[in-house]
Amino acid sequence: MTAIEGRDGHTASPGARYWHRSLHDYAAMTAGAPRGREGGPAEPARFTRFGALPRYPLPAPVGELAPLTVTAPDATFHSALLHYSCGVLRTEFGPTARWPYHRATPSARCFAPVETYLWTPGHEGLPAGVYAYDPAHHTLVLVRAGDHRAFLSAALGADLDDAVGALLLSTVFWRTAFRYGDYAYRLCAQETGLVAGNVMMVADALGMQAHLHHQFLDGPLERLVGAPGPQESVAAVLPFYSRRDSGHRPVLRSEAAYTGEALAALLGAAHGRPAPPTTGIDALAELTGMDAAARLTDTASFSRLPAGPAPARRTDDAGARTPDLAHCLRLRTSGSPAFNPARQPVPLDGIRRVLGPLFDPWPSDAVPDGAAPPVTAHLWAVNVSGLADGVHRVAPDGLHRLGSAAPLRARDIGMEAANINYRAVAAVVFLSAPRAVAQEVFGDRAFRVLHHEAGAVAQRLCVRSAAEGLAARIHNGYAARTLSGVLELPPGHEPLFQIALGVPGPDERYLMPVTRLSTTAQRPGHPGGPTAAAPTRNEVHTA
Known part of the structure; x- marks a missing residue:
């Protein structure tokens, strides 16, 4: 009997039960999964379609990540942040190729269930609003116009007055669940953390500081971005700030308390998004039940873990920022299948x-x-x-x-x-x-x-x-x-x-870059010129 399991074999809550099932009974949990196969007729689309919503193409991402000489985010910053955080870096070909689209972060069988939305107060050529990032075309898609800073602050229960933007990460569960069933909730939670960690590293390399928010009012944020539940669920939010000479900016809690019901009533529906395709997500009771049980409805319930030991202060250079982060992200590998x-x-x-x-x-x-x-x-x-x-x-x-x-x-x-x-x-x-x-x-x-x-x-x-x-x-x-x-x-x-x-060994796959990289900052709408990037065999074997 585990510490979270009662004497009758039942656990106290959906969360406690899912902890037990996904870690200690995962073989039985996955035995009844749909077991969909990549490339088969049941595989869901790996990229979201946004229909006729307004699109704003981004310039080609820079080839190296370094602090940009701008006082506020612009198209060059957004291009680099989104491409290296959650964009498609390469495609896979060859006799054993099964996972075609590769990101900067590991993803179970490259299903990439994490979607990214950008909130921005706007800049030249890009109106204030909430945008979906379309990684297949390296483009921003406007899903809701307007500033929405106060709304986002209220939903996060945080002071965002000096935030210069934010990324909202959501999960499209069926991309992973069509194969793994209810167990996909764990895989999606892991991948959200991987992407969030990558966002923080990339933002830091670009001269910004990103904060990781796990706690927010789910319903209002899903209404803000137009995420259709239970197909898609907002999972994490990362506001970013200009780096301070005086040190890091802490997470600042708001003194006011808000409820999800009151906030959601302030927004109309997000118009123009196509209806999501029909999936089998409703049949996955453990996954949808876990997602529902984890939702928050008021900011007064936000909490923190107790203080642990103080972080150690190192005297070596092991904690220095990763050198040439863009190059490391292009080389990051999960090995062959x-x-x-x-x-x-x-x-x-x-x-x-x-x-x-x-x-x-x-x-x-x-x-x-x-x-x-x-x-x-x-x-x-x-x-x-x-x-x-x-x-x-x-x-x-x-x-x-x-x-x-x-x-x-x-x-x-x-x-x-x-x-x-x-x-x-x-x-x-x-x-x-x-x-x-x-x-x-x-x-x-x-x-x-x-x-x-x-x-x-x-x-x-x-x-x-x-x-x-x-x-x-x-x-x-x-x-x-x-x-x-x-x-x-x-x-x-x-x-x-x-x-x-x-040490990675050889296999029979070719991995090809899919985006031309610019060695200098580009103006909005003006992609960089050709580079010497060429198809590479057995250089990166990543999932």
Whole structure:
């Protein structure tokens, strides 16, 4: 019996039950999934269609990410932010190609369920409003005109007076659920965290600071962007601000309290969006029930996790901003469909550079200002030169070996991913979070809050791995109870991510860039000229 399971086998709430089912009973949970196949007639469209809504093409994204010499976001900033955060970076061809469109973040089978909306107060050539980002055409689509700053502030229960824009991330569940059924809620929560973490890194590289908001009034924001529930659900919001010389801007809570019903009444319907296609989402009771249980209806219920240990202050350069972030994002790889890296050791210094900045704080409404994310990490070293094989706890002062010195096999740790060759990996990183405390603080929204926070950490790890020439494969195939024991997790903590690292090996796929990159800033509507980018074989094998 798990800590969240009652004696009669039932759990106290949809959230608590979903925690148990998705981590400890996922095989049975996925057994009854639709099991749709990529490329088959049942596969949903991977890009949203917006009909005749007004479109504003973006200029070609810059080839390198560096602070732009502008005082406020413009078309060049929006182009770079959206392309490198959630755009399509390359397409896949070849005899074994199955996942055609590749983003800057990992995505289960490249289904990419996360949609992105931009709120902007406007600039030359772009009226104030809320826009959907169309990654297939690198274009903004106007879904609701007007400033809406006060509305967004009220829905977030936050002071956004000095915000220069915001990204709203939503989830189109059926893109993933047509294959994975109810289990897709977990995959979508993980991917939202990956995208949110990427947004923060890209914004930082462009000279802005993004805040991660998990708590907001769901109904009003979905009305704002025209997201049709239960097909699509707003999952996270990231306002961004000009960087301050005096330090970071904290998340500022609003003193006023708002209700979702009152706010939603202030907006009319979003006109012009085509009706979404009919799907089987209504038949997935666990997924839709979990999404409904996690919704918030008043800002007075917003909360924070208790303060944890103060973030460690490093004296080395491991936490420095990722060099040449755009290049690292283009190289980021999840490996071939069957993760079979080259069997060669990875130096310990490289692993330390990957792990060093994982827990640097970012502004989040889930934790006190300046606190590190509520995530812990462990490393299973398999082939790391200079480090003993075995499981190590990742701590600010280094790696601490757990358990005996006896060699460990994948099944000893609870690894169950049949498409990962654990004998060839260099190491595996596990990310865990305090499920019990978060459930008490956030209720049934805790599941997505912790998966978002852990996902942001996971994206940092994936990008830093690319900088070291490593593939990073995220996979949920593990026995959570067995793994928790090996990691010596305290009661109430759960392992949320397994990330295998290794030197990528060759396969038969071609990965081709889909967007020409500009080496200089472009004016709105004026794309950059041709570049030397050419199709590459066996350079990046990413999912």
